[in-house]
Amino acid sequence: RASDIRxxxxxxxxxxxxxxxxxxxxxxxxxxDLGTTNSLVAALRSGISEPLPDQNGEVILPSxxxxxxxxxEVGQLAKDAAASDPLNTVISVKRLMGRGISDVKHLxxxxxxxxxxxxSHMPFIETVQGPKSPVEVSADILKVLRQRAxxxxxxxxxxxxxxxxxxxxxxxxxxxxxxxxxxGLTVLRLLNEPTAAAVAYGLxxxxxxxxxxxxxxxxxxxxxxxxxxxxxxxxxxTGGDSALGGDDFDHAxxxxxxxxxxxxxxxxxxxxxSLMQTxxxxxxxxxxxxxxDVVYGSWSGVLTRAAFxxxxxxxxxxxxxxxxxxVRDCGIELEEIEAVVMVGGSTRVPRVREAVAELFxxxxxxxxxxxQVVAIGAAIQADTLAGNKRDGGELLLLDVIxxxxxxxxMGGLMEKVIPRNTTxxxxxxxxxxxxxxxxxxxxxxxxxxxxxxxxxxxSLARFDLRGIPAMVAGAAKIRVTFQVDADGLLSVSARExxxxxxxxxxxxxxxGLTDGEITRMLKDSFQxxxxxxxxxxxxxxxxxxxxxxxxxxxxxxxxxxxxxxxEERMVISLQxxxxxxxxxxxxGAAIEQQTKRLSQVTDAFxxxxxxxxxxxALSGRxxxxxxx
Ligand code: ADP
Ligand code: MG
Numbered sequence: 001r002a003s004d005i006r007x008x009x010x011x012x013x014x015x016x017x018x019x020x021x022x023x024x025x026x027x028x029x030x031x032x033d034l035g036t037t038n039s040l041v042a043a044l045r046s047g048i049s050e051p052l053p054d055q056n057g058e059v060i061l062p063s064x065x066x067x068x069x070x071x072x073e074v075g076q077l078a079k080d081a082a083a084s085d086p087l088n089t090v091i092s093v094k095r096l097m098g099r100g101i102s103d104v105k106h107l108x109x110x111x112x113x114x115x116x117x118x119x120s121h122m123p124f125i126e127t128v129q130g131p132k133s134p135v136e137v138s139a140d141i142l143k144v145l146r147q148r149a150x151x152x153x154x155x156x157x158x159x160x161x162x163x164x165x166x167x168x169x170x171x172x173x174x175x176x177x178x179x180x181x182x183x184g185l186t187v188l189r190l191l192n193e194p195t196a197a198a199v200a201y202g203l204x205x206x207x208x209x210x211x212x213x214x215x216x217x218x219x220x221x222x223x224x225x226x227x228x229x230x231x232x233x234x235x236x237x238t239g240g241d242s243a244l245g246g247d248d249f250d251h252a253x254x255x256x257x258x259x260x261x262x263x264x265x266x267x268x269x270x271x272x273x274s275l276m277q278t279x280x281x282x283x284x285x286x287x288x289x290x291x292x293d294v295v296y297g298s299w300s301g302v303l304t305r306a307a308f309x310x311x312x313x314x315x316x317x318x319x320x321x322x323x324x325x326x327v328r329d330c331g332i333e334l335e336e337i338e339a340v341v342m343v344g345g346s347t348r349v350p351r352v353r354e355a356v357a358e359l360f361x362x363x364x365x366x367x368x369x370x371x372q373v374v375a376i377g378a379a380i381q382a383d384t385l386a387g388n389k390r391d392g393g394e395l396l397l398l399d400v401i402x403x404x405x406x407x408x409x410m411g412g413l414m415e416k417v418i419p420r421n422t423t424x425x426x427x428x429x430x431x432x433x434x435x436x437x438x439x440x441x442x443x444x445x446x447x448x449x450x451x452x453x454x455x456x457x458x459s460l461a462r463f464d465l466r467g468i469p470a471m472v473a474g475a476a477k478i479r480v481t482f483q484v485d486a487d488g489l490l491s492v493s494a495r496e497x498x499x500x501x502x503x504x505x506x507x508x509x510x511x512g513l514t515d516g517e518i519t520r521m522l523k524d525s526f527q528x529x530x531x532x533x534x535x536x537x538x539x540x541x542x543x544x545x546x547x548x549x550x551x552x553x554x555x556x557x558x559x560x561x562x563x564x565x566x567e568e569r570m571v572i573s574l575q576x577x578x579x580x581x582x583x584x585x586x587x588g589a590a591i592e593q594q595t596k597r598l599s600q601v602t603d604a605f606x607x608x609x610x611x612x613x614x615x616x617a618l619s620g621r622x623x624x625x626x627x628x
Contacts, residue, residue, distance in 0.1 A: 027158045029188060029386035030149045031196070031378025034138065034162055034176065036094040037218025037246065037345065039063045040372060041145040041160075042379035043153055049200070049379040051372050052152045060371060061148075064091045065140045067127040074144045083273035087114060088127045092247065093141075095219055096123060096134035097179075098172030135179045142183035159186035161382035163193045163374050165220045166238045188385040194224035194238075196377030197343045200368055204228060209338040210236070212327075214356055214364065215374075216319060217344035219245045223323045225330050225337070237523065239326035244318060246283070246346035252311040253279035253294075253303065261299035283308065287348045309351040316355045323359060329523070340364040345371050401426075405460075405482055405490065408445035410435055411543035412454045413536060417482045420450065429481040435547070437554075438470040442478060444494050446507060451524060452532035453539070460507045465494040467501040538588040545583050545595045549576055552602055555609060563608045575601050 030043045038060045042051045051059035066078035066089040082089045104123040114126040124131035180187045194213035215222040222240040285292045291304040342364045406416040418428050442465045449457030477497040493504030579594045
């Protein structure tokens with residue numbers, strides 16, 4: 001399956017320029033699933049993507065970090081100490097990534113840490129080693145995975161693909177990148193977890209189809225609907241809940257224990273932790289048995305799977321609601337989804353599998369370990385991004401432009417030159433012309449996005465083309481060429497064809513768009529497609545109107561006194577005022593009507609001007625002199 005996967009993902013941001021690989025030398029790169037609960041590192045070995053084990057053969061590293069006065073402990077031992085040393089042991093740090101101190105306070109009782117930190121700043125967790133930011137804690141997890149990879153693979157890593165939930169915002173993604181840097185890792189790319197899962201299943205090998213990725217982990221739920229066309233994944237919709245996961249199942253069981261045992265829910269941090277561990281153990285056991293004995297302190301009781309299913313039903317329902325909404329967002333029916341991929345440890349819960357199968361009317365894919373599937377997919381992509389070619393010599397991953405590239409035209413409209421999902425490298429040219437008589441310069445404004453109005457797109461660069469020879473409006477031919485090289489570097493050049501004057505710019509994406517931003521921009525473009533068309537027509541009508549007003553004003557200034565009488569001038573000026581007034585509004589039809597009317601009342605004037613120009617030309621003077 002993994003041997004000849006050809007992948008292309010609409011979600012990829014423009015690649016940052018990297019060093020090109022030396023031939024015949026495999027460059028070591030890994031995929032890292034930096035999870036809320038568990039983290040993994042995977043790599044391609046002998047053509048197969050697999051998670052890398054530690055010395056004890058364990059592939060899962062619990063995302064728990066315990067600070068001692070003189071050392072840092074990461075993984076299972078730290079997790080085990082969470083109950084006995086809660087203040088120095090950090091778990092679920094992913095929930096804190098990119099969050100401010102106020103967000104953290106909001107999470108309240110769920111977190112038994114002592115926080116410090118200024119207003120609206122990064123929260124620091126007070127430990128025996130001093131204050132630790134979430135970025136540092138995450139870096140400590142990544143360091144362990146990096147060392148594991150280097151020891152297993154026997155060499156330095158060129159970099160890693162690190163996965164993040166689809167819902168991570170800019171700050172959360174940036175925090176993840178910072179953590180990697182701190183751990184001495186080069187981030188080849190942040191990749192959305194669901195996309196990684198789809199790659200792991202080789203779904204990109206299908207010719208086409210719509211797939212859903214249901215990811216229920218420890219702390220987050222993500223649903224993603226991807227459409228595959230010609231080996232390219234296109235994100236149709238994403239949805240989910242950044243505060244829904246297996247942790248909540250644990251909390252539900254913990255509340256059940258508190259109620260059953262008649263305990264006070266005002267527990268100290270240590271008691272709270274051990275209660276949560278008891279709950280989690282019971283939950284995981286219920287995946288394989290129908291009932292478990294639960295012992296907490298002096299209390300003991302039995303939790304049946306049926307009772308557990310009832311406890312978590314509202315949470316499952318919330319996830320299904322998000323699924324339905326995501327499907328609706330795509331404007332498709334549930335039946336059109338051809339595969340459902342299960343991701344995340346919590347999809348082991350039998351009731352979750354059942355509920356998902358019921359909703360989509362098909363058995364979800366569960367063959368690849370749901371804990372490992374994300375890291376496995378990330379490793380496949382990491383290998384490609386590191387520049388390794390497949391055995392056949394073919395590049396594994398077909399990189400595409402995630403959002404259309406284009407430029408600004410009159411009226412603040414975006415003209416697309418290279419549509420999104422075009423594979424790179426690519427070069428495309430388009431001709432533009434001048435808008436005014438004698439226009440000698442043209443501003444080239446390079447944009448990225450799907451929307452019609454430039455205000456809804458992202459500005460990448462601006463530059464001027466100067467020295468355009470004087471010509472009447474519309475006569476100059478300016479060829480603008482967009483070129484994106486294999487590293488994703490965009491350069492734009494503009495050339496006036498008659499004179500050969502040229503100007504160009506290299507657009508270096510100092511920071512690319514995050515997957516989240518791209519997803520949002522794509523979603524917006526689907527959502528606003530109708531509005532955009534109306535807006536575009538209106539803008540075009542406004543541009544036409546403005547162009548006519550400017551032409552008439554110019555003509556009036558040049559020849560108004562000479563060729564028109566006072567009454568004619570008055571009629572024209574009234575119609576112009578009327579048009580200017582309408583242009584302030586949004587009634588496109590009225591603007592178009594009034595543009596026509598103004599054009600009609602100035603017809604005779606235009607004819608007279610033409611006459612006089614012809615006469616002047618016949619008398620031996622050239623056009624330029626007439627203009628003056
Ligand atoms: P994350 O992506 O948030 O790090 P994972 O995908 O590793 O999370 O899933 C962790 C969650 O899966 C935890 O809540 C854990 O208790 C749960 N989990 C793991 N194994 C099982 C199981 N056998 N039955 C039920 N839940 C499980
Ligand atoms: Mg996960």
